[in-house]
Amino acid sequence: xxxxxxxxxxxxxxxxxxxxxxxxxxxxxxxxxxxxxxxxxxxxxxxxxxxxxxxxxxxxxxxxxxxxxxxxxxxxxxxxxxxxxxxxxxxxxxxxxxxxxxxxxxxxxxxxxxxxxxxxxxxxxxxxxxxxxxxxxxxxxxxxxxxxxxxxxxxxxxxxxxxxxxxxxxxxxxxxxxxxxxxxxxxxxxxxxxxxxx
Amino acid sequence: xxxxxxxxxxxxxxxxxxxxxxxxxxxxxxxxxxxxxxxxxxxxxxxxxxxxxxxxxxxxxxxxxxxxxxxxxxxxxxxxxxxxxxxxxxxxxxxxxxxxxxxxxxxxxxxxxxxxxxxxxxxxxxxxxxxxxxxxxxxxxxxxxxxxxxxxxxxxxxxxxxxxxxxxxxxxxxxxxxxxxxxxxxxxxxxxxxxxxx
DNA sequence: GCGTCAAGACGAGACGTTGCGTCTCGCTGT
DNA sequence: ACAGCGAGACGCAACGTCTCGTCTTGACGC
Numbered sequence: 001x002x003x004x005x006x007x008x009x010x011x012x013x014x015x016x017x018x019x020x021x022x023x024x025x026x027x028x029x030x031x032x033x034x035x036x037x038x039x040x041x042x043x044x045x046x047x048x049x050x051x052x053x054x055x056x057x058x059x060x061x062x063x064x065x066x067x068x069x070x071x072x073x074x075x076x077x078x079x080x081x082x083x084x085x086x087x088x089x090x091x092x093x094x095x096x097x098x099x100x101x102x103x104x105x106x107x108x109x110x111x112x113x114x115x116x117x118x119x120x121x122x123x124x125x126x127x128x129x130x131x132x133x134x135x136x137x138x139x140x141x142x143x144x145x146x147x148x149x150x151x152x153x154x155x156x157x158x159x160x161x162x163x164x165x166x167x168x169x170x171x172x173x174x175x176x177x178x179x180x181x182x183x184x185x186x187x188x189x190x191x192x193x194x195x196x197x198x
Numbered sequence: 199x200x201x202x203x204x205x206x207x208x209x210x211x212x213x214x215x216x217x218x219x220x221x222x223x224x225x226x227x228x229x230x231x232x233x234x235x236x237x238x239x240x241x242x243x244x245x246x247x248x249x250x251x252x253x254x255x256x257x258x259x260x261x262x263x264x265x266x267x268x269x270x271x272x273x274x275x276x277x278x279x280x281x282x283x284x285x286x287x288x289x290x291x292x293x294x295x296x297x298x299x300x301x302x303x304x305x306x307x308x309x310x311x312x313x314x315x316x317x318x319x320x321x322x323x324x325x326x327x328x329x330x331x332x333x334x335x336x337x338x339x340x341x342x343x344x345x346x347x348x349x350x351x352x353x354x355x356x357x358x359x360x361x362x363x364x365x366x367x368x369x370x371x372x373x374x375x376x377x378x379x380x381x382x383x384x385x386x387x388x389x390x391x392x393x394x395x396x
Numbered sequence: 397g398c399g400t401c402a403a404g405a406c407g408a409g410a411c412g413t414t415g416c417g418t419c420t421c422g423c424t425g426t
Numbered sequence: 427a428c429a430g431c432g433a434g435a436c437g438c439a440a441c442g443t444c445t446c447g448t449c450t451t452g453a454c455g456c
Binding site: 104118120121165184 | 228309319324347350351357358366369379382
């Protein structure tokens with residue numbers, strides 16, 4: 001009844017994930033169908049349905065499998081520079097049609113499937129957000145960030161506007177914009193002027 | 199060839215938009231299909247395809263048609279209180295399964311259709327964002343906001359994190375969270391301490 | 397004014413296409 | 427032998443196009 005992972009064909013698994021990624025970048029999200037994946041991977045449809053819940057789960061695995069994963073941000077000591085680099089990289093990802101297509105695809109699946117959304121959050125997004133959070137904690141240790149700043153919210157203050165603008169096309173998504181968001185965020189979390197200690 | 203709007207049947211138009219909204223709130227986004235809309239509205243499918251490009255366009259018109267539209271925020275003089283009210287209202291909208299379903303539906307369509315995304319932005323989102331921007335301008339006049347703050351970015355600093363958390367389910371979406379975002383944003387845009395003038 | 401008439405929008409639904417998810421084949425590898 | 431495998435048939439649902447026959451409407455002639 002339930003499949004036994006021990007007998008799973010690794011070649012088929014990899015062929016499926018590769019086919020899904022290729023279809024997404026070559027022909028766009030609408031071309032990513034179970035039947036197309038199966039055909040390109042040279043695989044029966046049942047083999048896909050045996051191991052995944054549906055298209056969204058395949059896409060998620062395909063992305064998670066090929067994610068190199070930077071687990072830690074660079075820490076040059078200059079918080080502003082480090083954050084700019086991260087946000088500019090995110091902007092570049094949204095600007096690149098190829099990378100943007102994958103983000104778009106997984107976002108669509110996320111909106112339509114709660115269970116999948118949880119996995120996307122835990123496996124793809126949390127690691128990235130946590131890396132930024134860790135960098136912010138280091139900055140707080142260094143006295144560059146006010147101690148009462150809610151760092152989880154600060155992280156979302158950085159990424160939220162980027163996602164918002166990408167989603168809504170509410171203006172150009174440029175390096176300047178990323179820098180502006182970093183500047184605003186830093187203004188929100190730098191220790192208050194003591195009016196005495198200068 | 200191209201339909202003549204003068205001869206358009208207003209009753210059918212309204213029946214279609216009403217049916218689309220009802221299906222969305224009663225049975226969820228997956229139940230909103232052209233065929234279902236046509237059946238409930240007592241209308242031929244061709245009548246829909248004659249006037250709309252597809253499901254997304256119908257949903258957009260349905261939402262825009264029934265949008266009450268608050269064109270201006272309250273201005274109590276207390277910027278923090280006014281912003282909190284707006285963001286809390288947005289949080290409530292995301293929390294309500296009924297309202298959230300419509301937002302979710304139009305967002306999915308937006309992700310898959312660039313042309314539609316532009317219309318959603320102009321007809322549904324820009325008015326709301328501009329209302330907040332106008333309130334911020336008034337606050338700037340009153341000296342409550344630093345004059346060099348890029349207000350468009352500030353607006354996205356407010357809404358971006360909310361959309362981000364809703365989209366990614368990256369934590370609870372509560373009034374407290376909305377208040378926290380307002381506090382952070384205000385910290386970013388309040389005039390700098392002059393270290394002299396207190 | 398008023399009849400009439402053609403253009404075109406309308407409700408209804410048939411049609412071919414596509415993708416879904418399930419199923420049933422032998423075949424293969426362990 | 428037993429599962430997983432490739433292949434693909436199957437029924438289902440929705441798509442988008444099309445073709446009916448009916449009804450509405452605006453333009454023209456009287």
